[in-house]
Amino acid sequence: MFETARAILKQDPAAHSLAEVVLTYPGMQALFWHRIAQYFSNHHHSFLASFLRRHSEHRTGISIAPQAQIGKRVFIDHGVGVVIGETAIIEDDVVLLHGVTLGSRHAEDTGRRHPHIKHGAYIGANAQILGSVTVGKFSKIGAGAIVLKDVPDYATAVGSPARIIEKK
Template sequence: MFKTARAILEQDPAAHSLAEVVLTYPGVRALFWHRIAQYFAYRRHPFLASVMRRHNEHRTGVSIEPRAQIGKRVFIDHGVGVVIGETSIIEDDVVMLHGVTLGSRYIDDTGRRHPHIKKGAYIGANAQILGPVTIGKASKIGAGAVVLKDVPDYATAVGNPARIIEK
Protein backbone atom coordinates (compact mmCIF):
# COMPACT_ATOMS: atom_id res chain seq x y z
CA MET A 1 0.00 0.00 0.00
CA PHE A 2 2.80 2.42 0.83
CA LYS A 3 4.64 1.68 -2.44
CA THR A 4 1.46 2.52 -4.31
CA ALA A 5 1.01 5.71 -2.24
CA ARG A 6 4.61 6.77 -2.94
CA ALA A 7 4.11 6.19 -6.67
CA ILE A 8 0.94 8.30 -6.57
CA LEU A 9 2.75 11.04 -4.66
CA GLU A 10 5.33 11.18 -7.47
CA GLN A 11 2.70 11.16 -10.27
CA ASP A 12 -0.07 13.37 -8.93
CA PRO A 13 0.71 17.09 -8.64
CA ALA A 14 -2.36 17.51 -6.39
CA ALA A 15 -0.88 15.18 -3.75
CA HIS A 16 0.99 17.03 -1.01
CA SER A 17 2.09 14.29 1.37
CA LEU A 18 2.20 10.55 1.83
CA ALA A 19 -0.26 10.80 4.71
CA GLU A 20 -2.73 12.68 2.51
CA VAL A 21 -2.54 10.00 -0.19
CA VAL A 22 -2.95 7.09 2.26
CA LEU A 23 -5.76 8.66 4.27
CA THR A 24 -7.79 10.51 1.64
CA TYR A 25 -7.36 8.87 -1.77
CA PRO A 26 -10.24 6.40 -2.28
CA GLY A 27 -8.32 4.41 -4.91
CA VAL A 28 -5.58 3.57 -2.40
CA ARG A 29 -8.10 2.50 0.23
CA ALA A 30 -10.08 0.52 -2.35
CA LEU A 31 -6.98 -1.47 -3.27
CA PHE A 32 -6.25 -2.08 0.42
CA TRP A 33 -9.74 -3.53 1.01
CA HIS A 34 -9.50 -5.47 -2.26
CA ARG A 35 -6.33 -7.22 -1.06
CA ILE A 36 -8.16 -8.32 2.10
CA ALA A 37 -11.18 -9.56 0.12
CA GLN A 38 -8.84 -11.38 -2.26
CA TYR A 39 -7.14 -13.09 0.69
CA PHE A 40 -10.49 -14.51 1.80
CA ALA A 41 -11.56 -15.42 -1.75
CA TYR A 42 -8.46 -17.50 -2.41
CA ARG A 43 -8.74 -19.24 0.96
CA ARG A 44 -12.27 -20.43 0.21
CA HIS A 45 -14.15 -17.97 2.37
CA PRO A 46 -16.46 -16.49 -0.30
CA PHE A 47 -18.86 -14.99 2.23
CA LEU A 48 -16.11 -12.99 3.98
CA ALA A 49 -14.72 -11.97 0.57
CA SER A 50 -18.16 -10.68 -0.45
CA VAL A 51 -18.57 -8.78 2.82
CA MET A 52 -15.16 -7.10 2.30
CA ARG A 53 -16.02 -6.27 -1.34
CA ARG A 54 -19.33 -4.72 -0.30
CA HIS A 55 -17.65 -2.77 2.51
CA ASN A 56 -15.06 -1.52 0.03
CA GLU A 57 -17.74 -0.44 -2.43
CA HIS A 58 -19.73 1.35 0.26
CA ARG A 59 -16.72 3.20 1.72
CA THR A 60 -14.88 4.15 -1.49
CA GLY A 61 -17.34 4.02 -4.40
CA VAL A 62 -15.06 1.48 -6.12
CA SER A 63 -16.40 -2.01 -6.87
CA ILE A 64 -13.67 -4.62 -7.28
CA GLU A 65 -14.53 -8.31 -7.43
CA PRO A 66 -12.31 -10.25 -4.99
CA ARG A 67 -10.84 -12.55 -7.66
CA ALA A 68 -9.71 -9.70 -9.94
CA GLN A 69 -5.92 -9.68 -10.32
CA ILE A 70 -4.40 -6.26 -9.71
CA GLY A 71 -0.69 -5.49 -9.95
CA LYS A 72 1.53 -3.03 -8.11
CA ARG A 73 1.37 0.77 -8.16
CA VAL A 74 -2.08 0.86 -9.78
CA PHE A 75 -3.53 4.37 -9.44
CA ILE A 76 -7.33 4.64 -9.35
CA ASP A 77 -7.69 8.42 -9.41
CA HIS A 78 -10.89 9.81 -7.82
CA GLY A 79 -12.25 6.26 -7.76
CA VAL A 80 -15.99 6.90 -7.71
CA GLY A 81 -17.89 4.66 -10.10
CA VAL A 82 -15.00 2.33 -10.98
CA VAL A 83 -16.13 -1.27 -11.55
CA ILE A 84 -13.61 -4.10 -11.99
CA GLY A 85 -14.98 -7.53 -12.93
CA GLU A 86 -13.98 -10.90 -11.54
CA THR A 87 -11.67 -12.17 -14.30
CA SER A 88 -10.03 -8.78 -14.93
CA ILE A 89 -6.24 -8.64 -14.94
CA ILE A 90 -4.57 -5.30 -14.31
CA GLU A 91 -0.79 -5.26 -14.53
CA ASP A 92 1.62 -2.85 -12.78
CA ASP A 93 1.66 0.96 -13.13
CA VAL A 94 -1.81 1.34 -14.65
CA VAL A 95 -3.74 4.60 -14.17
CA MET A 96 -7.56 4.62 -14.19
CA LEU A 97 -9.77 7.66 -13.73
CA HIS A 98 -13.29 7.76 -12.27
CA GLY A 99 -16.19 5.88 -13.83
CA VAL A 100 -14.10 3.21 -15.59
CA THR A 101 -15.80 -0.14 -16.13
CA LEU A 102 -13.89 -3.34 -16.81
CA GLY A 103 -16.94 -5.44 -17.63
CA SER A 104 -17.94 -8.61 -19.43
CA ARG A 105 -19.72 -9.40 -22.68
CA TYR A 106 -19.01 -13.09 -23.31
CA ILE A 107 -16.65 -15.85 -22.22
CA ASP A 108 -13.65 -16.59 -24.46
CA ASP A 109 -11.93 -19.96 -24.99
CA THR A 110 -9.78 -19.51 -21.87
CA GLY A 111 -12.73 -18.77 -19.56
CA ARG A 112 -12.00 -15.03 -19.34
CA ARG A 113 -14.92 -12.62 -19.40
CA HIS A 114 -13.19 -9.37 -18.48
CA PRO A 115 -10.31 -7.26 -19.87
CA HIS A 116 -6.58 -7.68 -19.44
CA ILE A 117 -4.89 -4.31 -18.95
CA LYS A 118 -1.15 -4.43 -19.58
CA LYS A 119 1.61 -2.53 -17.81
CA GLY A 120 1.59 1.26 -17.95
CA ALA A 121 -1.82 1.69 -19.61
CA TYR A 122 -3.83 4.87 -19.01
CA ILE A 123 -7.64 4.68 -18.97
CA GLY A 124 -9.59 7.94 -19.16
CA ALA A 125 -12.72 8.86 -17.21
CA ASN A 126 -15.90 6.89 -17.90
CA ALA A 127 -14.21 4.53 -20.36
CA GLN A 128 -15.97 1.20 -20.77
CA ILE A 129 -13.76 -1.77 -21.62
CA LEU A 130 -15.99 -4.76 -22.22
CA GLY A 131 -15.27 -8.42 -22.78
CA PRO A 132 -12.06 -10.46 -22.80
CA VAL A 133 -10.06 -7.81 -24.67
CA THR A 134 -6.42 -6.87 -24.11
CA ILE A 135 -5.27 -3.29 -23.67
CA GLY A 136 -1.64 -3.13 -24.75
CA LYS A 137 1.39 -1.98 -22.85
CA ALA A 138 1.50 1.83 -22.33
CA SER A 139 -1.69 2.31 -24.36
CA LYS A 140 -4.14 5.13 -23.74
CA ILE A 141 -7.91 4.86 -23.70
CA GLY A 142 -9.72 8.17 -24.13
CA ALA A 143 -12.42 9.43 -21.81
CA GLY A 144 -15.82 7.95 -22.63
CA ALA A 145 -14.40 5.36 -25.03
CA VAL A 146 -16.20 2.03 -25.41
CA VAL A 147 -13.56 -0.59 -26.15
CA LEU A 148 -14.81 -3.87 -27.62
CA LYS A 149 -11.64 -5.04 -29.42
CA ASP A 150 -7.98 -5.43 -28.48
CA VAL A 151 -5.82 -2.30 -28.40
CA PRO A 152 -2.17 -2.83 -29.40
CA ASP A 153 0.86 -1.74 -27.34
CA TYR A 154 1.59 2.03 -27.33
CA ALA A 155 -1.68 2.89 -29.12
CA THR A 156 -4.42 5.42 -28.36
CA ALA A 157 -8.09 4.43 -28.64
CA VAL A 158 -11.02 6.86 -28.58
CA GLY A 159 -14.72 6.96 -29.41
CA ASN A 160 -17.76 4.71 -29.35
CA PRO A 161 -16.95 2.10 -30.49
CA ALA A 162 -13.27 2.81 -29.87
CA ARG A 163 -10.95 3.18 -32.82
CA ILE A 164 -7.16 3.44 -32.85
CA ILE A 165 -5.97 6.97 -33.65
CA GLU A 166 -2.20 6.56 -33.21
CA LYS A 167 0.34 3.89 -32.54
Protein backbone atom coordinates in the same frame (compact mmCIF):
# COMPACT_ATOMS: atom_id res chain seq x y z
CA MET B 1 0.67 -0.34 -0.32
CA PHE B 2 3.26 2.28 0.56
CA GLU B 3 5.00 1.61 -2.76
CA THR B 4 1.71 2.50 -4.46
CA ALA B 5 1.27 5.59 -2.30
CA ARG B 6 4.80 6.80 -3.13
CA ALA B 7 4.14 6.29 -6.86
CA ILE B 8 0.90 8.30 -6.59
CA LEU B 9 2.68 11.05 -4.68
CA LYS B 10 5.21 11.33 -7.53
CA GLN B 11 2.67 11.49 -10.37
CA ASP B 12 -0.27 13.37 -8.85
CA PRO B 13 0.36 17.11 -8.48
CA ALA B 14 -2.68 17.36 -6.17
CA ALA B 15 -1.06 15.03 -3.62
CA HIS B 16 0.79 16.88 -0.87
CA SER B 17 1.97 14.11 1.44
CA LEU B 18 2.20 10.36 1.82
CA ALA B 19 -0.24 10.50 4.73
CA GLU B 20 -2.78 12.36 2.58
CA VAL B 21 -2.56 9.73 -0.16
CA VAL B 22 -2.85 6.77 2.23
CA LEU B 23 -5.64 8.20 4.36
CA THR B 24 -7.81 10.16 1.92
CA TYR B 25 -7.49 8.67 -1.57
CA PRO B 26 -10.45 6.33 -2.19
CA GLY B 27 -8.46 4.31 -4.75
CA MET B 28 -5.85 3.50 -2.10
CA GLN B 29 -8.54 2.45 0.36
CA ALA B 30 -10.34 0.30 -2.23
CA LEU B 31 -7.09 -1.47 -3.14
CA PHE B 32 -6.33 -2.05 0.56
CA TRP B 33 -9.73 -3.71 1.11
CA HIS B 34 -9.42 -5.59 -2.18
CA ARG B 35 -6.14 -7.21 -1.11
CA ILE B 36 -7.75 -8.44 2.11
CA ALA B 37 -10.89 -9.65 0.29
CA GLN B 38 -8.70 -11.42 -2.26
CA TYR B 39 -6.86 -13.23 0.54
CA PHE B 40 -10.17 -14.53 1.91
CA SER B 41 -11.37 -15.45 -1.58
CA ASN B 42 -8.17 -17.39 -2.28
CA HIS B 43 -8.62 -19.25 1.03
CA HIS B 44 -12.22 -20.27 0.24
CA HIS B 45 -13.91 -17.77 2.56
CA SER B 46 -16.20 -16.33 -0.10
CA PHE B 47 -18.69 -14.81 2.37
CA LEU B 48 -15.95 -12.76 4.08
CA ALA B 49 -14.53 -11.75 0.70
CA SER B 50 -17.96 -10.60 -0.51
CA PHE B 51 -18.63 -8.78 2.75
CA LEU B 52 -15.36 -6.85 2.49
CA ARG B 53 -16.05 -6.03 -1.15
CA ARG B 54 -19.42 -4.54 -0.24
CA HIS B 55 -17.89 -2.64 2.68
CA SER B 56 -15.22 -1.17 0.42
CA GLU B 57 -17.73 -0.35 -2.31
CA HIS B 58 -19.96 1.45 0.19
CA ARG B 59 -17.06 3.48 1.62
CA THR B 60 -15.25 4.33 -1.63
CA GLY B 61 -17.70 4.05 -4.53
CA ILE B 62 -15.28 1.59 -6.19
CA SER B 63 -16.34 -2.00 -6.87
CA ILE B 64 -13.54 -4.54 -7.24
CA ALA B 65 -14.34 -8.26 -7.39
CA PRO B 66 -12.20 -10.16 -4.87
CA GLN B 67 -10.95 -12.50 -7.62
CA ALA B 68 -9.62 -9.69 -9.84
CA GLN B 69 -5.84 -9.69 -10.24
CA ILE B 70 -4.32 -6.26 -9.62
CA GLY B 71 -0.62 -5.47 -9.90
CA LYS B 72 1.61 -2.99 -8.11
CA ARG B 73 1.44 0.81 -8.18
CA VAL B 74 -2.06 0.86 -9.72
CA PHE B 75 -3.58 4.33 -9.35
CA ILE B 76 -7.37 4.63 -9.26
CA ASP B 77 -7.73 8.42 -9.43
CA HIS B 78 -10.94 9.84 -7.90
CA GLY B 79 -12.40 6.38 -8.30
CA VAL B 80 -16.14 6.88 -7.92
CA GLY B 81 -17.99 4.54 -10.25
CA VAL B 82 -15.03 2.28 -11.07
CA VAL B 83 -16.10 -1.35 -11.57
CA ILE B 84 -13.54 -4.16 -11.96
CA GLY B 85 -14.89 -7.63 -12.78
CA GLU B 86 -13.77 -10.93 -11.31
CA THR B 87 -11.59 -12.21 -14.17
CA ALA B 88 -10.00 -8.81 -14.88
CA ILE B 89 -6.22 -8.58 -14.85
CA ILE B 90 -4.53 -5.24 -14.24
CA GLU B 91 -0.75 -5.23 -14.49
CA ASP B 92 1.66 -2.82 -12.76
CA ASP B 93 1.70 1.00 -13.12
CA VAL B 94 -1.79 1.33 -14.61
CA VAL B 95 -3.91 4.47 -14.11
CA LEU B 96 -7.72 4.27 -14.02
CA LEU B 97 -9.82 7.42 -13.80
CA HIS B 98 -13.34 7.68 -12.37
CA GLY B 99 -16.22 5.78 -13.92
CA VAL B 100 -14.08 3.14 -15.65
CA THR B 101 -15.72 -0.26 -16.16
CA LEU B 102 -13.70 -3.40 -16.77
CA GLY B 103 -16.68 -5.63 -17.45
CA SER B 104 -17.88 -8.67 -19.34
CA ARG B 105 -20.06 -8.75 -22.43
CA HIS B 106 -21.81 -12.11 -22.17
CA ALA B 107 -23.04 -13.59 -18.90
CA GLU B 108 -22.86 -17.14 -20.25
CA ASP B 109 -19.15 -16.94 -21.10
CA THR B 110 -16.77 -19.07 -19.05
CA GLY B 111 -13.07 -18.56 -18.47
CA ARG B 112 -11.69 -15.04 -18.77
CA ARG B 113 -14.66 -12.72 -19.34
CA HIS B 114 -13.08 -9.41 -18.36
CA PRO B 115 -10.26 -7.26 -19.79
CA HIS B 116 -6.52 -7.65 -19.36
CA ILE B 117 -4.90 -4.24 -18.89
CA LYS B 118 -1.16 -4.40 -19.51
CA HIS B 119 1.71 -2.53 -17.86
CA GLY B 120 1.59 1.26 -17.90
CA ALA B 121 -1.79 1.68 -19.59
CA TYR B 122 -3.86 4.82 -18.95
CA ILE B 123 -7.65 4.51 -18.96
CA GLY B 124 -9.60 7.78 -19.22
CA ALA B 125 -12.72 8.76 -17.29
CA ASN B 126 -15.90 6.78 -17.97
CA ALA B 127 -14.19 4.43 -20.43
CA GLN B 128 -15.91 1.07 -20.77
CA ILE B 129 -13.67 -1.88 -21.61
CA LEU B 130 -15.85 -4.92 -22.14
CA GLY B 131 -15.13 -8.59 -22.71
CA SER B 132 -11.92 -10.58 -22.79
CA VAL B 133 -10.00 -7.86 -24.63
CA THR B 134 -6.42 -6.84 -24.01
CA VAL B 135 -5.25 -3.24 -23.67
CA GLY B 136 -1.56 -3.19 -24.62
CA LYS B 137 1.44 -1.85 -22.73
CA PHE B 138 1.54 1.94 -22.34
CA SER B 139 -1.68 2.33 -24.34
CA LYS B 140 -4.14 5.13 -23.69
CA ILE B 141 -7.90 4.83 -23.74
CA GLY B 142 -9.73 8.13 -24.16
CA ALA B 143 -12.48 9.35 -21.86
CA GLY B 144 -15.85 7.80 -22.67
CA ALA B 145 -14.40 5.24 -25.09
CA ILE B 146 -16.12 1.87 -25.44
CA VAL B 147 -13.47 -0.75 -26.11
CA LEU B 148 -14.70 -4.06 -27.56
CA LYS B 149 -11.53 -5.17 -29.40
CA ASP B 150 -7.87 -5.51 -28.44
CA VAL B 151 -5.77 -2.35 -28.32
CA PRO B 152 -2.10 -2.85 -29.33
CA ASP B 153 0.89 -1.74 -27.25
CA TYR B 154 1.62 2.03 -27.30
CA ALA B 155 -1.68 2.84 -29.06
CA THR B 156 -4.33 5.45 -28.34
CA ALA B 157 -7.98 4.45 -28.69
CA VAL B 158 -11.00 6.80 -28.60
CA GLY B 159 -14.67 6.79 -29.46
CA SER B 160 -17.68 4.53 -29.38
CA PRO B 161 -16.85 1.94 -30.46
CA ALA B 162 -13.19 2.69 -29.85
CA ARG B 163 -10.86 3.06 -32.81
CA ILE B 164 -7.09 3.42 -32.88
CA ILE B 165 -6.03 7.00 -33.66
CA GLU B 166 -2.35 6.80 -32.90
CA LYS B 167 0.30 4.11 -32.52
CA LYS B 168 3.90 4.91 -31.67
